Amino acid sequence: MNPFTVAFAGNPNTGKSTLFNLLTGLRQHTGNWAGKTVISAEGEFTHNNHTYRAVDLPGTYSLYSNSADEEAARDFIIFEEPDVTLVVLDATSLERNLNLALQVLEITGRAVICINLIDEARRLGIDINVKAISKRLGVPVVAISARGKIGIDALLDQIERVATGAFTAQPLRISYSDEIEQGIAELIPMVEQAIGTRYPARWIALRLLDGDDSLLTSLKAHMGRTNISAAKEVVGHGVTACH
Numbered sequence: 310m311n312p313f314t315v316a317f318a319g320n321p322n323t324g325k326s327t328l329f330n331l332l333t334g335l336r337q338h339t340g341n342w343a344g345k346t347v348i349s350a351e352g353e354f355t356h357n358n359h360t361y362r363a364v365d366l367p368g369t370y371s372l373y374s375n376s377a378d379e380e381a382a383r384d385f386i387i388f389e390e391p392d393v394t395l396v397v398l399d400a401t402s403l404e405r406n407l408n409l410a411l412q413v414l415e416i417t418g419r420a421v422i423c424i425n426l427i428d429e430a431r432r433l434g435i436d437i438n439v440k441a442i443s444k445r446l447g448v449p450v451v452a453i454s455a456r457g458k459i460g461i462d463a464l465l466d467q468i469e470r471v472a473t474g475a476f477t478a479q480p481l482r483i484s485y486s487d488e489i490e491q492g493i494a495e496l497i498p499m500v501e502q503a504i505g506t507r508y509p510a511r512w513i514a515l516r517l518l519d520g521d522d523s524l525l526t527s528l529k530a531h532m533g534r535t536n537i538s539a540a541k542e543v544v545g546h547g548v549t550a551c552h
Contacts, residue, residue: 312353312360313472316385318413319397320406321368324425326350328397328455329365332465337363347381356465359472364391372412373516374523383524386416387508388531392472394420400430400437400452410446411483415512418478420448421467427452428459447479485515492518504528 319325330337333352340349350365366385367378374380386394396413398406403424413420424437443450449467453460470476484490496514504513508528516524 312362313392314362314364315393315395315468316391317363317365317395317397318382319368320370320409323397323399323406324455325368325397326365328425329363331455333363347377356469359469371409374521380523384527392419393468395423396420397423397425400424400426401433401435414446414480416509418480419471421471422446422448422450423464424450424452425455428454428457446481449476
């Protein structure tokens with residue numbers, strides 16, 4: 310049986326790599342993302358007789374194309390389609406960190422939200438209602454301390470539920486202004502015609518509306534065909550729809 314793939318995503322300084330190292334130990338190796346100078350790290354861990362391939366994505370604040378780090382993280386989640394995207398958040402600054410979590414949920418529902426540094430949050434008097442956040446986001450949410458080794462088994466249980474399909478997510482879908490929603494609605498059929506239904510058409514449409522040329526480049530590279538360049542016309546339609 311092939312191992313499940315778990316992508317570790319998160320802002321810098323959330324303890325993401327600490328958690329990655331805790332789970333994989335010495336069973337890891339580093340390299341570079343294809344075509345980029347960004348370092349990649351992979352490892353392996355097991356839980357309940359399941360084997361997991363762990364991929365530590367670059368620490369990013371978003372999945373837009375502002376940097377090579379963001380492009381590498383974005384492309385892995387979209388094109389490698391990990392069985393689970395584990396989004397690691399800092400319990401002491403949840404509001405800022407949730408931005409990345411919401412972007413991931415726009416791409417995939419196969420996600421687990423990991424609120425790390427829960428011991429520091431408690432020390433600061435911050436009370437986090439994990440059940441309420443999970444209900445709102447529509448995916449499993451677990452509070453842990455990677456450094457203190459708190460909540461790790463509970464986290465692994467939720468990763469297993471998502472990886473095996475025991476949990477079916479209904480992730481929060483963000484609604485935008487009427488103009489943007491109209492543009493997305495007009496773009497989605499064109500996107501699906503150009504690239505099929507395998508990839509998240511709504512999110513791709515949203516990025517195209519934002520003029521994300523690097524996403525077009527990545528789509529073309531991963532699909533190995535040129536008809537995605539038709540998306541340039543799609544963008545024109547979408548932008549017109551939004552004005």
